[in-house]
Amino acid sequence: MxxxxxxxxxxxxxxxxxxxxxxxxxxxxxxxxxxxxxxxxxxxxxxxxxxxxxxxxxTFRFILTTKSKIYSVSVDPKIIVRELTLDIPGLESQNPTKVVNYDEFLICSMDKGAAVCNPWLKQSTWISEPSFTFYGIGRLDSNGGSEESVYKTIWGSDTGWKIHDLASGTWKDMESTSSDTSEGENQPTELHSPNGVLLNGTLFWIIFADPVYILCTFQFSSEEFYGYCKLPCGIHPSDVLVINVFKGDRFSVLKQCHITKKIEIWVTKNKVNVEDGKDVVWMNFMTFSIPNFPGLVQTSYWQKPSYFIDSNERLVLCSCDETGKAWIYVMGENKLISKVHLDSVADPWPLHCTYFPSLVPVPRGLRDVAESEV
Incomplete structure (x- = not known):
């Protein structure tokens, strides 16, 4: 003090x-x-x-995880890899299945649950739910502004959906409270990727709704799934397709053609209204036709690239090559500016995602607080 x-x-x-x-x-x-x-x-x-x-x-911009280690990657002005220390229960005994950045927090999902982390503050809390799969996190902001935001996670299985409140540690079965969602046609049953994005507290995924790909959203306030908007470009099932947040209030989509390896970046023209996608307008922001550029999804280990667009309007992405080695690529003006092998990451096929540091502390469940006071 x-x-x-x-x-x-x-x-x-x-x-x-x-x-x-x-x-x-x-x-x-x-x-x-x-x-x-x-x-x-x-x-x-x-x-x-x-x-x-x-x-x-x-500040660092990418997170990479292996079975036993977590790394941060700084990009500007030069690429630096550092090993992070995070107290994640079971990291060494379980297999990380995905790592996703959701605005303020990083989610490390494993066999028997998920860790919600703020790696910048070196904080984490563990959520255990062995029979359900973690799908995403959302935020409900207080109307008055004096109270803290409420963070909730959503979990799914063949039997239905559950919502977990991070602060209280309580669970809610959606089947018993919202019958519409259990049979809703907009549920993310055909996810193009299990990794969603969080924009203004609202959770979005890319799903396949034959014959097109669309954004699907889950509203934690109403506890319902909605089809939000169509994606902007023609897509083959083998194309790379990744959604991200652009400039804090818009979407960006990276597409790589599986045949030509051409990369396109599409962004929403205006600030996104998360409640209604009818007015969403997409525009082509970048195109890269770089000779001999690699494919960004490997058939031996199905993982999509992680990317962001920096302040100089360069595309910076992380991806693994055919041997599982991680690389950072920096592109601008339709050319490859640099590529760097992350040789400090010893294990092949690391999970990876972009990460944008935050000063928001990880909400802790009542059990966590009680244990800390013993």
Whole structure:
């Protein structure tokens, strides 16, 4: 508390140029930044701004996991791989099945449950549900703004769907409360990828709705699935197709033709209204026809690439080659700018995803809190 008091005094009385203050804060550890958000309104606004977080000295942009290790990958100005320390129960004894970035949090799904993590803050909480599969996470924001957001996860099996509240640790069986969802035609029964995206707290997946691919959404407020909008381009079942968030309030879609290996990036023209997809307009944002560029999905280990579009409008993606080695590719102006083999990641075929650091602490269930107080 004394350190925060001293910082408040500095903020009030020192006439430092704001650029210098931001530079100092960019060198402070992420866990300290969480506490510094209460210094003053300007500091809170700065620390909550993703532009500041992206410039932080400890920011990383990809996460890779193997059976026993987790790595972070920083990309700008140079590619740096670091091993992360995260207390995830069962990481060494179970097989990670997927790793997904959902806005504030990273989800590491395994055989008997899933870990919800904030790797930037080195926090995690474990959800155990051996007979169900983790499908995604959503956020319900408080109307008044004074209360914390509520985070919930959705799980599915052949018998139905369950919702888990992260803060309370409680489960809710959707079959007993919403009969429409158990028979709904928009349920994600034919997921193109089990990895969804979270935009403004709402969960989206790509699903196949013969003969087209569409975005499907799950509304945690109403506990229902909806078909949201059609995807913008003609798609063959063997094409690579990945959804991501673009500029914080829009969608982007990466498509790679399985024959020509041409890559297209499509983005939504305007800010997305997550409640209604009728007005969504897509536009072609980038196209790359690079000779001898590899396919981004391997038949021996079915995993799609991870990608983001940086502030210089370059495409940065992570993918494994035919031997399982992980690579980072940077592309711009229809050419390959650089490619780097992540040789620090020893095990082949690592799971990977983009990650955008956050100062939002991981909600902890009542059992976690009780155990910490013993």
């Amino acid at each position: 004394d350190s925060i008091k001293n910082l408040k005094e500095i903020a009030a009385y020192e006439n430092l140029p704001w650029e210098l203050t931001e530079e100092i804060l960019s060198r402070v550890s992420p866990n300290s930044l969480v506490r510094f958000r209460v210094v003053c309104k300007r500091w809170k606004a700065t620390l909550d701004d993703k532009t500041f977080i992206y410039k932080h000295k400890e």
